[in-house]
Amino acid sequence: MNMMVTGMAQERRPFLKMNGLGNDFLVWDARETPLRLTPDQIAKLGDRETGVGFDQMITVEKSPAGADAFMRIHNCDGSQVNACGNATRCIGRLLMEESGKDHVTIETNAGLLHAYATEDARVVTVDMGKPRLRWDQIPLAEEFADTRAIELQIGPIDDPILHTPAAVSMGNPHGIFWVSDVEAYDLSKVGPLLEHHPVFPEGANISLAHIFAPDEIRVKVWERGVGLTLACGTAACAVGVAAARDRKTGRKTTIHLPGGPIGIEWRESDDHVMMTGGTEIEYEAEADLGTLAFEKTGPGDADQDASAAADLKAGASA
Ligand SMILES: N[C@H](CCC[C@H](N)C(=O)O)C(=O)O
Numbered sequence: 001m002n003m004m005v006t007g008m009a010q011e012r013r014p015f016l017k018m019n020g021l022g023n024d025f026l027v028w029d030a031r032e033t034p035l036r037l038t039p040d041q042i043a044k045l046g047d048r049e050t051g052v053g054f055d056q057m058i059t060v061e062k063s064p065a066g067a068d069a070f071m072r073i074h075n076c077d078g079s080q081v082n083a084c085g086n087a088t089r090c091i092g093r094l095l096m097e098e099s100g101k102d103h104v105t106i107e108t109n110a111g112l113l114h115a116y117a118t119e120d121a122r123v124v125t126v127d128m129g130k131p132r133l134r135w136d137q138i139p140l141a142e143e144f145a146d147t148r149a150i151e152l153q154i155g156p157i158d159d160p161i162l163h164t165p166a167a168v169s170m171g172n173p174h175g176i177f178w179v180s181d182v183e184a185y186d187l188s189k190v191g192p193l194l195e196h197h198p199v200f201p202e203g204a205n206i207s208l209a210h211i212f213a214p215d216e217i218r219v220k221v222w223e224r225g226v227g228l229t230l231a232c233g234t235a236a237c238a239v240g241v242a243a244a245r246d247r248k249t250g251r252k253t254t255i256h257l258p259g260g261p262i263g264i265e266w267r268e269s270d271d272h273v274m275m276t277g278g279t280e281i282e283y284e285a286e287a288d289l290g291t292l293a294f295e296k297t298g299p300g301d302a303d304q305d306a307s308a309a310a311d312l313k314a315g316a317s318a
Pocket of ligand 1: 224232
């Protein structure tokens with residue numbers, strides 16, 4: 001696949017295209033050769049029509065704190081943010097495959113995270129640390145006594161359910177609305193209104209959450225700086241915490257996102273949030289940092305699975 005964009009041909013750099021339950025990423029390895037792109041270059045690369053197309057761009061760097069790596073996160077609008085659960089699982093998988101270790105540490109601007117292997121090489125558990133629940137940690141604009149339910153005045157939205165979110169931070173802000181049907185609201189319309197509501201001075205990721213069975217929650221997410229995504233790992237953490245905190249569920253929940261399920265445990269012993277879910281390598285590629293043109297250079301998991309299946313079939317018929 002070739003994509004031509006204006007600009008001077010420059011250095012070509014390899015990257016990986018990955019996703020966590022469909023929430024997709026362009027991943028650079030900048031541990032040996034630092035990489036700094038402008039917000040405009042990131043937005044151009046993130047464009048699904050003319051660029052690689054992704055929800056977030058992840059740059060893996062050397063960790064000043066001595067962790068296995070530092071993970072830098074940019075939304076596809078070019079904004080830099082501090083947390084991305086699905087990407088943390090993907091980078092954890094890469095670091096564990098590279099090192100052969102079953103536990104790696106990833107430094108982020110939201111703190112040091114630990115990733116653990118599971119019995120499935122493509123499923124990773126990440127300790128996302130403690131949720132932040134105080135109004136000034138979300139943050140919220142004014143002091144709200146109880147972040148379990150905030151009264152918002154939102155003119156163009158006349159449904160009272162969308163006036164009372166819960167608020168949780170996992171190092172990034174989340175507004176959570178309890179609904180009885182996640183499809184009953186046009187999130188592409190109300191999402192941006194809520195994301196940019198003045199009560200969230202740093203914006204917010206917006207989740208519609210429907211508890212449809214004991215400890216089972218269906219969630220749809222409008223992500224800050226992106227829009228609708230197939231999954232959001234920090235939203236899954238935030239919803240699991242908000243539900244347990246309000247005694248709507250237990251501390252172990254399954255969050256059902258459009259892209260698939262994420263297991264959450266808000267651990268009683270240390271208040272940490274454990275998140276377990278899948279990862280996928282879609283393909284290897286190379287991009288020209290001047291023109292931002294890119295081309296695929298290697299396989300992903302699906303290609304590996306297909307060739308393994310073909311070998312098995314060939315072997316069986318031999
Ligand atoms: N859009 C989010 C960052 C990515 C979060 C999401 N992709 C995840 O898996 O947690 C924000 O601006 O805070």
